Amino acid sequence: MNMMSDNLQKVAGEKMKNILSLLTKNPILGVLAGALTTAVLQSSSATTVMAIGFVSARLMGLPQAISIILGANIGTTITAQIIAFKITDYILAFVFIGFLVSFIAKTERVKSVGLSILGFGLLFLGIETMGDSMKPLATSPVFIDMISQVVDVPILGVAVGTIMTVIVQSSSATIAVLQNLAATAGPDGVTSVIGLTGAIPVLLGDNIGTTITALLASIGQSRNAKRVAVSHSLFNISGCLIFIWFIPAFAAFIQAISPAGPEVEVISRQIANAHTSFNVAMTLLWLPFIWLMVKIVMRIIPEKRAGSKVVSDPAEPMYLDDRLMSQPVVALQMVAQEIERCGETIRVSLHDISAALRDRDSKRIDEAARKAEAAGELCQKVTDYLAEIFAAGALNEDQAAHTMKLMRGLNDVERVAALCGHIVKSCKGVKYSEAAIDEAQKAMAIAEEMFAGAMKALASGDSSDAKRVFAASASLVEAETTARKAHMKRIAAKECSPAMTAVFNRLLYDIGRVGTSCMNIADLVKADKDVLDYFMIDPELTQESASQA
The missing domain is CATH 1.20.58.220 (Phosphate transport system protein phou homolog 2; domain 2)
Known part of the structure; x- marks a missing residue:
């Protein structure tokens, strides 16, 4: 994923700057910029860390940064959507083409394109390898018992998803693992080992866990930068608190808008659609109330008491991160x-x-x-x-x-x-x-x-x-x-x-x-x-x- 992300940035070059230049007072453009940037970087955490850096450098206001966060949460769903397409038969072709292009390329740009394709292929090869390793677990009574507990207790699923993402530091990676796990058939060989209603709480936990990266990045930054990180957490936690009460109804909605077929064959697409639907719904919910989120994070992290004065050392960098x-x-x-x-x-x-x-x-x-x-x-x-x-x-x-x-x-x-x-x-x-x-x-x-x-x-x-x-x-x-x-x-x-x-x-x-x-x-x-x-x-x-x- 790092290989793919780094080389995509090299290919994008100054187009990334054009995307970021969309950051205006219009929050809709801010959401769009956040979504496009995250789609390129394949990481909402990376986009959030960018926003924190801009706010810390006083290049962006808090409302603008929050609109970027909303867009980043939509952009990060692209990875799950790509994974939902069954391309396992073509994985080695991507790896071979990517290597070949990067090997024979004479310009850096073409070489970066090749390495991006190679990284893309290796990413899905890794996911396929993890999936093959998980298949024997479907017949393990211990594993089935653990999964049944997660399915029956949604809050436990949220905790599992959160912990997984905190450890891996990438919701895209943990959601990919979740998709592959869900596509594994249970003892009956037809239904998913976890099912959509069991996967959704884990998905909500993955969204919460990814905010840890932003919170860590805000340490030592300005108060406004810390507020950006808190707003990212607030977005995903509030969404979890709302959706966890309607998991059966949400699952029914996702099944209705997703392709029909045997559960193990369509559940990866259902999880991707659930991820996208959750983030789009929460973005539409919060977009008119960015001012309210600003007030909430300002209350959580208030301004310093009057009389406190921060003197900037002219020898120390103010912007570099x-x-x-x-x-x-x-x-x-x-x-x-x-x-x-x-x-x-x-x-x-x-x-x-x-x-x-x-x-x-x-x-x-x-x-x-x-x-x-x-x-x-x-x-x-x-x-x-x-x-x-x-x-x-x-x-x-x-x-x-x-x-x-x-x-x-x-x-x-x-x-x-x-x-x-x-x-x-x-x-x-x-x-x-x-x-x-x-x-x-x-x-x-x-x-x-x-x-x-x-x-x-x-x-x-x-x-x-x-x-x-x-x-x-x-x-x-x-x-x-x-x-x-x-x-x-x-x-x-x-x-x-x-x-x-x-x-x-x-x-x-x-x-x-x-x-x-x-x-x-x-x-x-x-x-x-x-x-x-x-x-x-x-x-x-x-x-x-x-x-x-």
Whole structure:
């Protein structure tokens, strides 16, 4: 299943981003996006973990995330529906074709298609193997007695399904096992060993068990992220509490809409239809009441008491999440947000250094130095995160190529953070003349403007922003040259000490190097306008969702 899911993501590539871009204030589109994403990933848990990551990163509001959860529960039923089609006679053909395509493929995309087919074949080969192993159990009196207890006591079936899924961490896998078990004939050789009324409680338990993954993923995340996980649990638990009272009627309904025939031959399809019907019914039930679910989870996990204050460490990632590395589209979206945050910290540091130099404020210049150092550490952590994504092998060729370019731009962002530290060293404890401070400030203002423009160009991919950075570089060179000439005139006029020449030139040199790094970033955008914008899902949506979160 992992092989199939990972390679499907590589094949989907940026289409996954287009699916996620459907996340708007319209909950119906949110349900659709959740269903489509889960159908691709073949795992509602993976989609839920994505939603938790987005909410934790403040890219999505809680109502949007809940609509994604509703859709994910529908999307995950696709696996059971596929399993219900009897393809056992063609399993080895899928395995052979998948291997052959992946073996002879010359491009990564075709290779990923082959591995997806191979994973699909191996998945069903495994299910067939489990089914063959279960057939002898049908004649075991001990096993039959255990199954009869589950059939007679629905709550026991729910417990069994929940425990199975908590252990396996995949409701798709446990439902596949349930389908295969149910398709095993009992002692009479005609009826199912468990029957539809016995399978439905286990199915309800499987749905509850799959929420454990989301709850575990929410540990250490924001309160809103925890609320997303709780809403996933609330959806499935509420459904179980409703449907468990109507199992005979629900089973009769499923039998009516499913193909007729001997029970052991049609029960797999009946279980798949029951899974789909349950999730569609609960989605239709909750969809108009998303606001109510928001209130419930807000009551379960309330806001912190007034007066409590959380201070974000600028050196620590706010968005990166190791658990999202297997979903590169989402992980790279988090990287893009982190780089923007890092760039803003550096821009503020440049501004504060200039202001502190003017006011001769040593405390403020020290604080600006700490911010720049923290931003440099954050850049390094982002670089390490990208390296781990590469190592995980989750990127397709297109994503990998854009990520390499992004790392190149990130190196220049980190270099500007380091140059801020160098500039601070040239400012601390040095008594510059007022004229020298004015000249350095002019150069610093241009460098700050260039860096802000370079980061804007990187985020937007707008070549006009990059052109403005190049245009400002001429002004920075002129400001440096003017400052050096004016300094030498002051020395000749005995207004400045010759001993100040080296440190002042070093200050101007480092400011100039900031401009050079900004030009490198702008040049990267000029060569490929989608460097950072490639990873962003929807900037306008991001801002709107952040305000709601």
